[in-house]
Amino acid sequence: MSEDLTTFSAQQLAAKIKNKDVTASEVTQAHFDRIEKLDKKIESFLYLDKAAALEQAKRVDKKVAKNETLSPLAGVPLALKDVMTQRGVPTTCGSKILENWRPPYDSTVVKRLKENDVIILGKVNMDEFAMGSSTENSAYQKTKNPWDLSRIPGGSSGGSSAAVASFFAPLAIGTDTGGSIRQPAAVCGIVGTKPTYGTVSRYGLIAFASSLDQAGPITRSVMDAALLNEVIAGYDPLDSTSINQSTASLVAAANTKDLKGMKIGVIKELGGEGWQEGVVANFNQSIETLKQLGAEVVEISLPHSLYALAVYYLIAPSEASSNLARFDGMRYGLRVGDNGEKDVEAVMNLTRAQGFGPEVKRRIILGTYALSTGYYDAYYGQAQKVRGLIAEDFKAAFEKVDVLVSPTSPTTAWKLGERVDNPLAMYLADLATLPPSLAGVPAISVPIGLAKEDQMPVGLQIIAPAMQDHKNYQVASAIEAAQGGLLIDQIKDLASLV
Amino acid sequence: MSKITPEALKHLAKLARLELTEAELAMYATQLEIILDSVDKIREVAAGDVKPMSHAVGLTNVFREDVIRPSLDRAEVLSQAPATEANRFRVPRILNED
Amino acid sequence: MKILEAMEKFDPIIGLETHVELSTNSKMFCGCSTEFGAEPNTQVCPTCLGLPGSLPVPNKTAIESTFRIGLALNCQITEFSRFSRKNYFYPDMPKDFQTSQYDEPFCVNGYLDVLVPTDEGDKTFRVEIERVHLEEDTGKLTHSGGVTGRIHGADYSLVDYNRAGIALVEIVTKPVLGTGKYAGIVARAYVTELRDLLRSLAVSDVRMEEGSLRCDVNLSLHPKGASEWGKRTETKNVNSLRSVEKAVNSEIERQADVLTEGGKVTQETRHFHEDSGTSSSGRSKEEAEDYRYFPEPDLVPVIATSAWVNELKTDLPQAPSVERKRLAQEWGFSDEEMRDVVSMGATDLIAQTVAAGATAQAARKWWLGELARKATEAEKDLSSLGIEPKHISELEQLVVEGKLTDKLARQVLDGLINKEGTPSEIVQKRNLVVMSDDSSLLPAIRAAIEANPEVVAKVKTGKLQALGPILGAVMKETQGKADAGKVRSLVLKELAVEG
Known part of the structure; x- marks a missing residue:
């Protein structure tokens, strides 16, 4: 076996396994070998579940041997963001407060992955409780961007994006609350999808902001994202906000490379001053590409999107302050200061003070403030109203166009440490990804080249109406095909760094 | 509106069960003011009769039937607890009655 | 200060918050069983344990029960x-955090009428209902070290989460004015009436002793004639019908003392102690929590369509007051008798006793007589004595058949309270057989006649009503086991007097 199995797409690997060119065990082992060799540079994985993964691969190989019907991604390795519970496997959410916690149950996403014979290699790094845009808020390690090890991999799903961009796995699960799938995918030069809120079950996804959280795929190609999206999406009676209705085929949409008759809106408010030059340049070029592919492009205004950042930084911390209350050291996870003298309140105070990092505490305090008596109407209540106006803007826009586009993030990946002490600067990375999150509509980020000034990847965000996720895949795959080959293939081989 | 006094911040920390050092209190006071200044602008939006959007989906009346499903294995649940006794979760003494 | 004295100076305002555990099969937001008495932490899952990542899905039956x-x-x-x-x-x-309801509860603006005996005869008080909402129960704490079972002074506590997440309905009254000295009786009558209503709806076990019905009492006093209301306290842990009345009265007396001595009532939570019938101070409202209510983002809104509500409406059973009227007629009870039955909370007990074969009058005699006395002695509600109505029916049958005297029957009741078995088993075990054969009764009869010559003289002149002392002596000698009728006829026979 001379070819490197880690270079193939998920779709290719699944075909090879099905055709008995390779075994799932060989594919799994090849990825573990690469991780063991190179992840000390990237620091994307928090936990490798080697024995279980190889065991699972063996079961797939038995199915192949017996010519059983296989799921489209059977035997393909995946990196799981550490926000998802997996029974018996350490699940930290990037936080010290959950160190050594082994959940007694599987999240629905994990259940679906297992049922579809996807091989879960292990858990990858993230910003603590998914709060951040650089993965530097992880309590455990600083994950690097494989394009430039001095730069951040994006966040909060930075472990997922770095692992996929480093060819440690062709597939990863990320979660997106305000951009946490799309922005890391964009800055790592790969594909990331935030599906329509309610299409992927949140059962077992450790909540940051319940009304916004949504899991989705991070992959190198649009087709792989469509395949993984179809595996994890579907109605779940364990999630009250799960939508009991399916979208049109995403894989079929990813096969349509044609944009004829499609109307695309460029969001007027997202771009221009303050946006990195290379980002804007690549974005403008991608608009030209869309036109060449047959799409009609118009400018669309989403007037209330200017308030998205403010709305998000009231709603998300408010929900988080309540969601994270349960980490009190009583039933699981860290407990600090229980010396037989201190009372329960003191122990809770100490546990949370030591168990949470600065960004998590900041948001808990902000959320506690926004919900407290006397401020609720001015902050949380008003934020929910303006959120309604933002959603109305999208509704109106989608009466005129099929999809909307913007750059995924105002800048390319910045240097590690650059924004750590400036929360507001960090928050600005989500400027473009927040409005669709607040509206609950699906969005995808697809690579559109490297910025001229720093040779770092730039992403295009495509946004479709709720339940029309397939339109995002159609546009993304057309752009991807028009660029002739995947951007990630231009990355320097990490092996040269060792 | 967006001034947070040290007393107010201490009260918030108490509500949120966070033991903060003086240095942390000072840092958060400054940062929260900056953040609140930037979020304050939503109050300029005229949204008087707009319906608050508390959910991203328009679903209503989602229920489950009143059917018993299996519970978790107690040993597995208790194995994750910081302290247990007599098959119960052991917690430090409680000073305030609920 | 005693209540009557207090009520000369002050007017009370009461409010009642009642928590009812619904008797659904599964919990409010997950599929765990709600069965009472299971091994600790065996009825728990990710959702009711609040594990990271878990989500709630509401129980439809619980919502319909609330409606x-x-x-x-x-x-x-x-x-x-x-x-x-x-x-x-x-x-x-x-x-x-507790998943509850805040400004959008399921039901608002209702009322419940209760009938209360007053100096001017029976009077109906209308208790207005502010809201009925649905929430989830908490886990159960036990405290270790210090005074066993008490939270204060405990070294640590243990938690069993079996109860956590069980559907809990909270029924909140509006402030009830104008009850005066009847405040405690009205409060008790309200909770009794509410309990009967909930039972007729079959939505809860309504067992106060198991905690499936719990009551908090709000109370304030203001000087008679004053327009401004006083500061109110909230007394928690009031867990029996008797205690509802006691808690109201003792709080009236306490607040009256405070106010009369020129003090101020502190707005606070108080904890009622069933054993002493008094309450102690808890958390003051000044340090009260800011609950930061906001709409639960993990749950979607509930729309009560008129079709749905109408369907539930047609299925409602008759109101207990209507049902009671029917029962009173069927049983042949006067209005007064029925009112006493209701205020003792004995309606269902009597109904079940009658269903087991006893006559209504006999059932009433036992429950409102001897058993009511025993309940009062034990400071318990009738239903908490733990006596099964079918056993009362059996007991009555034994008396009718002459197998038990009234006195022996009372001993059987003691046996029932001590859970010694069925009445027949208790008769056996305690050897409570009626003596009715001549040979065993005659020695005692002859001794009694000998000891009471003046009684004998009177009886012989035809004053049969003077027999008492002789009959009493025989009963005493036989420890109440003698068949009274038989004794009487034997005495007359011995004295050769026509009965």
């Missing part, structure tokens, strides 16, 4: 309602 309670209490059913999170930290609450 039915609202309808039975003459409430409006809110068309658009939601669950909200009530945020506060407490170790018996797995998520450190």
Whole structure:
């Protein structure tokens, strides 16, 4: 076996396994070998579940041997963001407060992955409780961007994006609350999808902001994202906000490379001053590409999107302050200061003070403030109203166009440490990804080249109406095909760094 | 509106069960003011009769039937607890009655 | 200060918050069983343990039960309602927030009429209902070290989360004015009436002793004639019908003392102690939590369509007051007799006793007589004595058949309270057989005649009503086991007097 199995797409690997060119065990082992060799540079994985993964691969190989019907991604390795519970496997959410916690149950996403014979290699790094845009808020390690090890991999799903961009796995699960799938995918030069809120079950996804959280795929190609999206999406009676209705085929949409008759809106408010030059340049070029592919492009205004950042930084911390209350050291996870003298309140105070990092505490305090008596109407209540106006803007826009586009993030990946002490600067990375999150509509980020000034990847965000996720895949795959080959293939081989 | 006094911040920390050092209190006071200044602008939006959007989906009346499903294995649940006794979760003494 | 004296100076305002555990099969937001008495922490899952990542899905039956309670209490059913999170930290609450309802409860603006005996005869008080909402129960704490079982002075506590997440309905009254010295009786009558209503709806076990019905009493006093209301206290842990009345009266007396001595009532939570019948100070409202309610983002709104509500309406059973009228007629009870039955909370007990074969008058005699006395002695509600109605029916049967005397029957009741078995088993075990054969009774009879010559003289002149002392002596000698009728006829025979 001379070819490197880690270079193939998920779709290719699944075909090879099905055709008995390779075994799932060989594919799994090849990825573990690469991780063991190179992840000390990237620091994307928090936990490798080697024995279980190889065991699972063996079961797939038995199915192949017996010519059983296989799921489209059977035997393909995946990196799981550490926000998802997996029974018996350490699940930290990037936080010290959950160190050594082994959940007694599987999240629905994990259940679906297992049922579809996807091989879960292990858990990858993230910003603590998914709060951040650089993965530097992880309590455990600083994950690097494989394009430039001095730069951040994006966040909060930075472990997922770095692992996929480093060819440690062709597939990863990320979660997106305000951009946490799309922005890391964009800055790592790969594909990331935030599906329509309610299409992927949140059962077992450790909540940051319940009304916004949504899991989705991070992959190198649009087709792989469509395949993984179809595996994890579907109605779940364990999630009250799960939508009991399916979208049109995403894989079929990813096969349509044609944009004829499609109307695309460029969001007027997202771009221009303050946006990195290379980002804007690549974005403008991608608009030209869309036109060449047959799409009609118009400018669309989403007037209330200017308030998205403010709305998000009231709603998300408010929900988080309540969601994270349960980490009190009583039933699981860290407990600090229980010396037989201190009372329960003191122990809770100490546990949370030591168990949470600065960004998590900041948001808990902000959320506690926004919900407290006397401020609720001015902050949380008003934020929910303006959120309604933002959603109305999208509704109106989608009466005129099929999809909307913007750059995924105002800048390319910045240097590690650059924004750590400036929360507001960090928050600005989500400027473009927040409005669709607040509206609950699906969005995808697809690579559109490297910025001229720093040779770092730039992403295009495509946004479709709720339940029309397939339109995002159609546009993304057309752009991807028009660029002739995947951007990630231009990355320097990490092996040269060792 | 967006001034947070040290007393107010201490009260918030108490509500949120966070033991903060003086240095942390000072840092958060400054940062929260900056953040609140930037979020304050939503109050300029005229949204008087707009319906608050508390959910991203328009679903209503989602229920489950009143059917018993299996519970978790107690040993597995208790194995994750910081302290247990007599098959119960052991917690430090409680000073305030609920 | 005693209540009557207090009521000369002050007017009370009462309010009642009642928590009812619904008797659904599964919990409010997950599929765990709700069965009472299971091994600790065996009825728990990710959702009711609040594990990271878990999500709630509401139990439809619990929501319908809440609607039915609202309808039975003459409430409006809110068309658009939601669950909200009530945020506060407490170790018996797995998520450190309670999923409850805030400004959009399921039912609002109802009332419940209660009949109360007053100096001017029976009077109906209308208790207005502010809201009926649905929430989840908390886990159960036990305290170790210090005074066993008490939270104060304990070294640590243990938590069993089996109860956490069980559907809990909260029924809140509006302030009830104008009850005066009847405040305690009205409060008790309200909770009794509410309990009967909930039982007729079959939505809860309504067992106060198991905690499936719990009551908090709000109370304030203001000087007679004053327009401004006084500061109110909230007394928690009031867990029997008797205690409801006691808690109101003792709090009236306490507040009256405070106010009379020129003090101020502190707005606070108080804890009622069943054993002493008094309450102690808890958390003051000044340090009260800011609950930061907000709509629960993990749950979607509930729309009560008129079709749905109407369907539930047609299925409602008759109101207990209507049902009681029917029963009173069927049983042949006077209005007064029926009112006493209701105020003792004995309606269902009598109904079940009658269903087991006893006559209504006999059932009433036992429950409102001897058993009511025993309940009072034990400071318990009738239903908490633990006596099964079918055993009372059996006991009555034994008396009718002459196998038991009234005196022996009372001993059987003691046996029933001590859980010694069925009445027949207790008769056997305690050897409570009636003596009715001549040979065993005659020695005692002859001794009694000998000891009471003056009685004998009177009887022989035809004054049969003077027999008492002789009959009493025989009963005493036989420890109450003698068949009274038989004794009487034997005595007359011995004295050669025509009966």
